[in-house]
Amino acid sequence: MVSRLKAVKYIIQAQLIAFTYMNLRQMQYFVTLAEELHFGRAAERLGMTQPPLSQQIQALEEHLGVTLFIRSKRSVSLSPTAAQWLPEVRRVLAEVEALKPLARRLAAGECGTLSLAFVSTADYNLLPRVLHDYTSRYPQVQVDLREATSDVQIEALMERRIDAGMIIPPRTALPPCLSYLPLFEEPLIVAVPQQWQDSGRIDRGQQQIDIASLMDEPLICFPQESAPALHEMIRDYFSRQGLTPRQGQQAIQMQTIVSLVSAGMGMALVPASLRNLQRTGVLYLQLQGAVPTLETGLAWNQQRISPALQRLIESVTPLAADQPN
Structure with a gap:
């Protein structure tokens, strides 16, 4: 039963594709004949004989339910409807033609x-x-x-x-x-509140610091479930030095962590590139000794x-x- 449904689906898809192609081709025939206003010359431009062209134009008219060309023994002219329809058909064909290079650009990743x-x-x-x-x-x-x-x-x-x-x-x-x-890959540094320097907690102009001197301050960090690799890296860093930091606030965005540092709520180990985040009230210091890299x-x-x-x-x-x- 499933295979039959799939077969019917493929047949319908094939028919839709054939129907769409046929109508596009008929529209191309219509534009060519509208430009030539002569079945013989239009057929020659299209690389076909006159009878199939006449049949396709007639089929298009029947499908639309309108007269596109006024025919006589001596001349072919556009009907008033066809004259207004022609610019729209040209626009549609131009858009269809533009799909070809678009497909190539998509396939090329451009x-x-x-x-x-x-x-x-x-x-x-x-x-x-x-x-x-x-x-x-x-x-x-x-x-x-x-x-x-x-x-x-x-x-x-x-x-x-x-x-x-x-x-x-x-x-x-x-x-x-x-x-x-x-x-x-980049080393971790420590972000501390500017007020620690203002109060003498950190020497003015200091560039490096021993993390052990800050163990009485809360450590602000990512939650373990959100950033397990960074969390474990920081934990191992303290563990190798026999240190246990005080647990401070947690946040899942680095901007928030730095904002908490700026507010004086503790320190944070952050990637060295966070120096590019020029947040008022925050100092970035290098860590002494072996430093983990992220x-x-x-x-x-x-x-x-x-x-x-x-x-x-x-x-x-x-x-x-x-x-x-």
Whole structure:
């Protein structure tokens, strides 16, 4: 029963395609005859004989229920209806003709749409560089940007709701259907309230700090479920030094975390590129000793690679080559 339904569906689709093609062809015949106003010359231009052309024009008139050409033994002229219909038919045929190069551009990834998600940290390092390069090469591709944590992006990639995502890779392996390309690596630094310097808590002009000297201050960070890789990296950093930070506020966006630091609610370990976020009331200091580094890369579903996505992958691949082994 199912196979019969499928067969009927394919037959109907084939008939619709044939019907559409026939009407487009008939409209081309109509325009040619309207320009020549002579069946013989029109047939010659179309590479056919006169009788089939006459039959097609008659079929078109019957289908429309209107007279398009006024015929006599000596002449052919446009009916008043056809004279007004002609510009519209030319417009439709021009639009249909434009579909051919559009299809080629879509297949080449030169136009279309691309949905790209990104973690908030990428907004200050990787994302601007990638977007500038990609949109410069493919300005006709519409990029749909969505900010999301890595866990949300991985789920969206699995369900094919986005084309690609800039994620902080989890320490566990990604699902088999996902591919990942590391693109950017940077050290963590500590963001502290400006008021700590004003009050003498931190020396004025200080560039580096021993994290152990700040253990009496709350640590603001991402929730573990939203950014497990970053959360574990920070936890391991303290653990290797035998330190246990005080738990402070949590937030899922880096801008919010920095805002909490600005409000004097604690410190935060953030990527070095967050220096680009010039937030009033925040100081960024380097960490002394061995410093953990944060990696960001591009992930995509191997089962959904559109031409536009393929061009994005090719565009960012040189960034991956620049990363240390």
